[in-house]
Amino acid sequence: MDVKSKWAFKRLVDELSSDQYRQMISALRDSGTPMPGWTDRLAPDPARDLPAEAVRMLVPLDDLVRALTLARTARRGDSYDDPKGGVWLVASEGQVRVCGSDDYAAAFMDLSAAVDVPGTVVADARDIWQIVEALRKGTPPRQRSATYVTLETEGEKHIRIGVNGRSHRATLLPRHVFAPPLPPSPRSLVAVADSAAFRRAVLHVVPVAGYDAWRQTDRKDLDYVGLRAADGVLTLDACHQYHAAQANLAVSPEGRIEALVHYLWLRQMSAATLGPVQIGQIADIGEHGLFVACGERWAAWTSHVRPWRERFVPMPLVDGTTVTFQRDDVHRHLIDAKRLAEASWAGGNSTLVEVTVSDGAMSVASLLDPASAHTGVLHVPAEVEAAGTTRMVPLRIGTFLTLLQTFAKQEVSLHFGDETVIYATTPGYRPEQRPPKLAAVPRAIAAEFELL
Numbered sequence: 457m458d459v460k461s462k463w464a465f466k467r468l469v470d471e472l473s474s475d476q477y478r479q480m481i482s483a484l485r486d487s488g489t490p491m492p493g494w495t496d497r498l499a500p501d502p503a504r505d506l507p508a509e510a511v512r513m514l515v516p517l518d519d520l521v522r523a524l525t526l527a528r529t530a531r532r533g534d535s536y537d538d539p540k541g542g543v544w545l546v547a548s549e550g551q552v553r554v555c556g557s558d559d560y561a562a563a564f565m566d567l568s569a570a571v572d573v574p575g576t577v578v579a580d581a582r583d584i585w586q587i588v589e590a591l592r593k594g595t596p597p598r599q600r601s602a603t604y605v606t607l608e609t610e611g612e613k614h615i616r617i618g619v620n621g622r623s624h625r626a627t628l629l630p631r632h633v634f635a636p637p638l639p640p641s642p643r644s645l646v647a648v649a650d651s652a653a654f655r656r657a658v659l660h661v662v663p664v665a666g667y668d669a670w671r672q673t674d675r676k677d678l679d680y681v682g683l684r685a686a687d688g689v690l691t692l693d694a695c696h697q698y699h700a701a702q703a704n705l706a707v708s709p710e711g712r713i714e715a716l717v718h719y720l721w722l723r724q725m726s727a728a729t730l731g732p733v734q735i736g737q738i739a740d741i742g743e744h745g746l747f748v749a750c751g752e753r754w755a756a757w758t759s760h761v762r763p764w765r766e767r768f769v770p771m772p773l774v775d776g777t778t779v780t781f782q783r784d785d786v787h788r789h790l791i792d793a794k795r796l797a798e799a800s801w802a803g804g805n806s807t808l809v810e811v812t813v814s815d816g817a818m819s820v821a822s823l824l825d826p827a828s829a830h831t832g833v834l835h836v837p838a839e840v841e842a843a844g845t846t847r848m849v850p851l852r853i854g855t856f857l858t859l860l861q862t863f864a865k866q867e868v869s870l871h872f873g874d875e876t877v878i879y880a881t882t883p884g885y886r887p888e889q890r891p892p893k894l895a896a897v898p899r900a901i902a903a904e905f906e907l908l
Contacts, residue, residue, distance in 0.1 A: 509575030657703030
């Protein structure tokens, strides 16, 4: 039996004509083969289009933007006027459900709305997103939270979207089913105790995922974020050759989740949602199952999942030094140092700074020739654990900036040891103690060292 990956199957389907597609779906149904996704093209009768229903509703602008952002995590949009790229608007009494669904992901969000005419339509995702985003940008920021969007169908082909007298028309797509198709719910969910901490954790780790992944032909999971819930702690991690990031936060109940989830889906989902977050897995669907995130009035599924594996383990420092300082002044100094180093290239040392740690203080000095332009020496107060010793560590400016980039407006602890890796963590934690935030990079000169 010939076995095709879901990606090869997707490319094959995209190349089929409408007649060939109907014949293939009919053959799959006759054989009892489970379908690869939840698209409205997989209807009992794809040749029969349902007429668009008349709708008229009033929705808060900010809520609609957030719902469309979530729906965009689950729409293909490869071509204009593609039914798979549609956004469902299901209006009922007092609420509207904004939903996206394609072969590999699905999402919905329920919004409170003033519905004059209930009904169901499917709007072109690109049309409705660009129109609503243009209307949002045209509304003064202070007025957006109190602004409402009017959505009203015009015949069976268009829906008019307006704000304060400004309006545009979006294209309506044909429907083949009465309601948006959604995957099943997981049997159990793990609740994140602090939803704001979950979103900060996502923002901390996703910049690492996807870094030059196209170069790593032998590694296919560099653009995936690891999520592992065990013993009441959810760990998110991402890594590539020269940088690793990890975040840890409490969850309840003490369920178990192990998955690698694509970073783009994770970033878009967390940016679009508010309130409590629960996560779960459905293991018996698709090649690697589904990953699910949901809240009080929203849910999102993705099949962009890989089996979890341990990719980065922070190690205890041997004879190490820990220094804690305020991040922002040092970050600004490094940005200036990087600008001058790029403007006056003077060999390898022009991209280095020397970090000197002594009792109660830390200094950052450029290693440029004193005769050339440089930023001088920055002295900052610091708490040093290894008192009575002075340690000088050369660091590449870009490496130092990478360590500090996600610790804005807070203190950060740097951990230097005899090992090749330098760690940055939330103050009060050692690298091996599962800190809320952790970043790791190789020492400055060891550019060939790989974390993986």
